[in-house]
Amino acid sequence: MSAPRTESGAGRLVAVLVVIFRVEAGRLQVLLIRRSAEPFKDSWSLPGGRLPPGSSLLEAAVHRLEVETGVSEVFLEQLYTFSDLDKGDSVAAAYWALVDRESARLARRNEWQPQWYDVDRLPALAFQNETVVQLALARLRNKLAYSNVAYSLLPPEFTLSQLQQAYEAILSHVLDKRNFRKRILALGIVEPTGRYSSEGRHRPAQMYRFRERRPVVF
Amino acid sequence: MSAPRTESGAGRLVAVLVVIFRVEAGRLQVLLIRRSAEPFKDSWSLPGGRLPPGSSLLEAAVHRLEVETGVSEVFLEQLYTFSDLDKGDSVAAAYWALVDRESARLARRNEWQPQWYDVDRLPALAFQNETVVQLALARLRNKLAYSNVAYSLLPPEFTLSQLQQAYEAILSHVLDKRNFRKRILALGIVEPTGRYSSEGRHRPAQMYRFRERRPVVF
DNA sequence: CCAAAAGTGTTGGCTGTACACCCATGT
DNA sequence: ACATGGGTGTACAGCCAACACTTTTGG
Numbered sequence: 494m495s496a497p498r499t500e501s502g503a504g505r506l507v508a509v510l511v512v513i514f515r516v517e518a519g520r521l522q523v524l525l526i527r528r529s530a531e532p533f534k535d536s537w538s539l540p541g542g543r544l545p546p547g548s549s550l551l552e553a554a555v556h557r558l559e560v561e562t563g564v565s566e567v568f569l570e571q572l573y574t575f576s577d578l579d580k581g582d583s584v585a586a587a588y589w590a591l592v593d594r595e596s597a598r599l600a601r602r603n604e605w606q607p608q609w610y611d612v613d614r615l616p617a618l619a620f621q622n623e624t625v626v627q628l629a630l631a632r633l634r635n636k637l638a639y640s641n642v643a644y645s646l647l648p649p650e651f652t653l654s655q656l657q658q659a660y661e662a663i664l665s666h667v668l669d670k671r672n673f674r675k676r677i678l679a680l681g682i683v684e685p686t687g688r689y690s691s692e693g694r695h696r697p698a699q700m701y702r703f704r705e706r707r708p709v710v711f
Numbered sequence: 712m713s714a715p716r717t718e719s720g721a722g723r724l725v726a727v728l729v730v731i732f733r734v735e736a737g738r739l740q741v742l743l744i745r746r747s748a749e750p751f752k753d754s755w756s757l758p759g760g761r762l763p764p765g766s767s768l769l770e771a772a773v774h775r776l777e778v779e780t781g782v783s784e785v786f787l788e789q790l791y792t793f794s795d796l797d798k799g800d801s802v803a804a805a806y807w808a809l810v811d812r813e814s815a816r817l818a819r820r821n822e823w824q825p826q827w828y829d830v831d832r833l834p835a836l837a838f839q840n841e842t843v844v845q846l847a848l849a850r851l852r853n854k855l856a857y858s859n860v861a862y863s864l865l866p867p868e869f870t871l872s873q874l875q876q877a878y879e880a881i882l883s884h885v886l887d888k889r890n891f892r893k894r895i896l897a898l899g900i901v902e903p904t905g906r907y908s909s910e911g912r913h914r915p916a917q918m919y920r921f922r923e924r925r926p927v928v929f
Numbered sequence: 930c931c932a933a934a935a936g937t938g939t940t941g942g943c944t945g946t947a948c949a950c951c952c953a954t955g956t
Numbered sequence: 957a958c959a960t961g962g963g964t965g966t967a968c969a970g971c972c973a974a975c976a977c978t979t980t981t982g983g
Contacts, residue, residue: 504724505762507802544723550794550802574792574804576768584725584768584802586792654934671937672973679971695934696980872962889964890946897944913961914953 506583509553510541510622512572512629513562513590514612515597516646516662521612523626524561526605532579533619539626540607541585554588561607562597567645568708572629578620589629591646613665634664640710641682644703652690652698653677680711724801727771728759728840730790730847731780731808732830732881733815734864739830739880741844742779744823750797751837757844758825759803772806779825780815785863786926790847796838807847809864831883852882858928859900862921870908870916871895898929 513524525537540561544553559565572587599607636642646659657673684704689697731742743755758779762771777783790805817825854860864877875891907915
């Protein structure tokens with residue numbers, strides 16, 4: 494049957510995890526927390542928690558993201574649901590999100606000590622959270638090519654060079670400037686705002702914004 | 712936290728659904744069953760059931776597929792996990808699979824009356840199973856282009872015309888014969904067996920097999 | 930005038946698409 | 957002989973990758 498039978502017996506423990514990425518100083522980073530409970534107490538893991546009764550998976554993921562970073566209107570998508578991350582009998586629905594380093598601010602006062610880590614220099618993680626991160630990273634790299642996911646990685650206005658730097662950080666290889674601009678402009682995911690970045694000791698740069706601040710796939 | 716706390720209180724009900732496709736007589740079909748329990752008793756739905764204690768999601772999906780069709784070595788992949796298919800507090804992990812009409816044989820004696828339905832002529836479904844089917848269909852169409860998913864839709868040996876017919880049934884539009892053959896051969900997902908189909912009142916056709924009988928993505 | 934980043938075009942290869950005819954077989 | 961499906965090639969267009977110099981500004 495496609496749904497629960499009304500019957501007795503405890504169900505499964507359902508957890509929700511969120512892989513939260515940002516780009517900082519040309520590095521792709523993931524948000525990790527220190528576990529405050531057993532098992533794996535004090536080791537690093539992805540933020541997450543038990544799915545509260547009455548809450549949908551998405552609501553729980555949004556809430557967790559908001560608790561950790563303070564942001565909510567960002568790209569957030571289901572990644573995969575795992576049932577064998579630990580030896581217990583639990584099911585973990587993983588989500589992934591992209592946040593802008595300026596608007597995402599970690600709650601410093603948290604009992605778990607949230608920290609950003611470069612994806613290519615992760616510490617040892619609880620359960621098999623490295624698997625989850627790797628899967629999220631693969632999805633991210635994949636979606637970069639044919640969607641506007643990056644919209645929530647950058648501030649509302651940005652230069653094409655900044656966008657390119659974000660792409661390079663994610664893909665971890667350099668891109669040709671002219672081809673990058675051609676491709677992005679041809680995709681039509683951004684448009685010029687008419688304003689110019691003045692923050693250089695250099696030539697001012699045209700600023701752009703994403704046409705859509707929600708997921709669009711091509 | 713990324714996993715269960717050891718604590719009291721019942722968890723969630725976790726269900727596993729499977730969207731099983733086949734191609735029959737040029738039509739793409741989905742397997743449906745009649746619900747034998749409330750709610751939605753006697754209406755059609757996707758095969759599924761509660762995730763048994765101690766079982767992983769994949770094991771449960773494999774098992775369900777095997778119960779319904781008798782096959783197990785086929786393409787089977789996680790689709791999406793829903794938490795709002797019904798008004799209850801359950802979570803449903805959906806999988807999708809492709810089976811060959813020759814080897815998949817429905818268990819006739821089931822209390823639920825499994826039946827194949829054309830995807831474009833579904834009856835009213837319980838919960839929001841139409842959503843699930845539509846999502847699975849989108850994934851299937853998408854994956855056709857850059858993977859060998861079709862490997863479990865056809866018998867071990869088949870002609871390129873049969874393969875093309877399967878593609879056309881899934882995409883629901885006709886394909887150019889020469890371009891199709893060029894593309895499939897260039898992808899390298901199939902190879903000639905050297906044998907010839909003799910089942911025509913027509914010219915015998917070269918038979919092919921898939922190089923890999925497990926998912927390969929390009 | 931120097932350093933630093935912005936901005937800009939062309940070419941060649943590859944890939945995908947459109948399109949029509951002949952062949953082998955069975956009846 | 958005819959009906960049925962099997963099998964094949966070419967030409968054009970769009971896309972992607974490689975590649976280097978000039979401009980603007982601040983110091």
